[in-house]
Amino acid sequence: MSSSDLSALWQAFEMFSPGSKTDVRMFFAPGRVNLIGEHTDYNGGHVFPAALSLGVWAWVRPRQDGIVRFYSQAFPEVVEARVDALDSATGAEYARYPMGVIDVMQKQRSFAFAGGDFFYYSNLPNGAGLSSSAAIEVVTGCAVRVLAGENVSNQEIALISQKAENEFVGVNCGIMDQFAVAMGQANKAIFLNCQTLDHRLVPVALGDYRLVMTNTNKRRGLADSKYNERRAECEAAFARVKHLGDGWANLADIPVDMWSTVAAALADTPNLLKRARHVVFENHRTIEAVKTLSAGDLLGFGKLMNESHVSLRDDYEVTGEELDALAEASWEVDGCIGSRMTGAGFGGCTVSIVAAEQLPTFEAHVKAQYARRTGLTPSFYVSEIGDGAHELQKEAFAQ
Structure with missing residues (x-):
């Protein structure tokens, strides 16, 4: 200030x-x-x-x-x-x-x-x-x-x-x-x-990269109702599969090597299956992301960020047109090693890791592509941790 x-x-x-x-x-x-x-x-x-x-x-x-x-x-x-x-x-x-x-x-x-x-x-x-x-x-x-x-x-x-x-x-x-x-x-x-x-x-350790939050500038009108809906779906999914594991207290306790068994139990409820799949694999991705970052593999960390957004888009269905437009435009920019939605979804921000020298190119490209797809103008925030x-x-x- x-x-x-x-x-x-x-x-x-x-x-x-x-x-x-x-x-x-x-x-x-x-x-x-x-x-x-x-x-x-x-x-x-x-x-x-x-x-x-x-x-x-x-x-x-x-x-x-x-x-x-x-x-x-x-x-x-x-x-x-x-x-x-x-x-x-x-x-x-x-x-x-x-x-x-x-x-x-x-x-x-x-x-x-x-x-x-x-x-x-x-x-x-x-x-x-x-x-x-x-x-x-x-x-x-x-x-x-x-x-x-x-x-x-x-x-x-x-x-x-x-x-x-x-x-x-x-x-x-x-x-x-x-x-x-x-x-x-x-x-x-x-x-x-x-x-x-x-x-x-x-x-x-971001080195020559920067943390960029890009705001959709769309009010998150669906976020609260969908948040409550997703919580209820996760609770329903877990109620159906918790007997399959020993001491599972919630969906995130399910190990990925048990997923095929869990998926079979949820096969007749496609929405519950997708919600559970996101939680199980997102939790695993997060654990792997910390290992990757701790090993100094920033590119690997960015790849996991991208996979997270795809899961939130396809399985958890909380991204929406605007966040998808931002993430997909970000992925097109050389020097952006990872981008995903952050927060509840249906508006709000993406978070991206972008090479410092590519920031002007990143902002110009994302702004143009986002405007073309949505008619909206994004805002960019570069922040330190x-x-x-x-x-x-x-x-x-x-x-």
Whole structure:
């Protein structure tokens, strides 16, 4: 963030919450991109997300009157509520996410929180599948942790944020987004088992390549309904085959060498067979992708990314015309070694690994091909892999 941008944001914050700079704290939580392992999280499988250098900043001024106030530059409406009556508060929809975090922290974790003014700024595109909702949840949790004087880990903040989204907002999300936002590290991705939360940080050495997110700029109108539908289909598929294995707890536990047996049991339900096939092989691909990347084989990793998109397109059927157009145009560019949809699907973004010297060619080709096929104009975001949520030093903003 440039000094001029920071100065303008500080002025906007002071208009929202006048007072001394000395009692204001500033926090940051990144967006995330999932490099591979899509729709495996709620099936108990592995994912491989990374935190971005793009994200959500929060300026927070503590209060002592039991009031919370929220303002976002993306949704310029002040939302005000009492900390002891958040479940009955009204206002802009975005405020439900931070309110949910505060509600869980107070009611279920017994945090003593006296209120605050929360001012949010984001350079993440809204609705693009880069986890802006998880970022605003986690950055709020980090702020409340500090203001309430509680000693909880970033992993606990991630779990609190997921619980808030599930129970307060009413979105039945898995843990991946909040976990990546809270626990990321620069130049590393997180190999996460979503069932056990076992995880390790894996170096991502891109060298002369860059991480590019390409936004379809199409609202993800079908994402929520299809997400719920796919979850139900996966549950139905597993219910039919779980007796075939020893101790299988979910679809992702099914080893690929058992697939022919599982497929035979699902042969009379083609849709369930396809959904299960994606989960089983995507989980396997994710495990293999981490091995491939750890061995320094970036080209092999890119090939697995491409295979992931094909599976999401043909078996899980969550890509749609726009994401397919982006991925297929990306595959045509020399210097793009891998590209796939990331997120829930039906809009949002692709993630690609592109040679730095080919970035102008990549953007020009993908833009032209995408416009030809869809009539839409994509947006491109080149990001580094950054750190997870943290407080910023006052020197960084209180000039």
